[in-house]
Amino acid sequence: MSENSHDDAHHTGPIKTPKQLLVTVFISFVAPIFIIIGLVYYVTSAFKPEAGVIDNNAQIASRLQKVGMVEIKDANRELKSGEDVFKAQCTTCHTAGVAGAPKFGDAAAWGPRVKQGFEALVTSALKGKGAMGAQGGGDFEDLEIARAVAYMANAAGGKFADPKPATAAAPADAVPAVAIAK
Numbered sequence: 001m002s003e004n005s006h007d008d009a010h011h012t013g014p015i016k017t018p019k020q021l022l023v024t025v026f027i028s029f030v031a032p033i034f035i036i037i038g039l040v041y042y043v044t045s046a047f048k049p050e051a052g053v054i055d056n057n058a059q060i061a062s063r064l065q066k067v068g069m070v071e072i073k074d075a076n077r078e079l080k081s082g083e084d085v086f087k088a089q090c091t092t093c094h095t096a097g098v099a100g101a102p103k104f105g106d107a108a109a110w111g112p113r114v115k116q117g118f119e120a121l122v123t124s125a126l127k128g129k130g131a132m133g134a135q136g137g138g139d140f141e142d143l144e145i146a147r148a149v150a151y152m153a154n155a156a157g158g159k160f161a162d163p164k165p166a167t168a169a170a171p172a173d174a175v176p177a178v179a180i181a182k
Helices: 020-043 057-063 083-094 109-114 118-127 143-157
Strands: none
Touching: 083 118, 083 143, 109 143, 118 143
């Protein structure tokens, strides 16, 4: 033979038969699919609730509740009269005398309160007193609440004039800017 003969054993790969080739091709396609399925299962299993934990719509809704809200009031609307505010806001308690509220028109119950003065009555209405909650900052302006106070006190014998809107701006922490006539 010749001196340059090559040994074929050194140049052959690990796959020597067609059966080995088919098995290698099959494994090279199937193995990545199972690896991907395993990874997807691993990633999505983190979002499942733990055993024994009840995760219902009420719990989800409580976690997704609103943080706050914006309410825009109509600043150019006509101010309500004392009677209108009384019918809308005050009549529930002051008509029946609920929780110690003086009944509408009861001079004996309103007498000591009227003697305290209009400013004291309006302050009690705006900031709250006893079981009555604060009315300031609600659906009505402070002037409208003051008109309702005058309406109720006058029905029980008080002599307060119906408050009028002030022409100049007043400090925010003051009793409502109304012209008070006695």
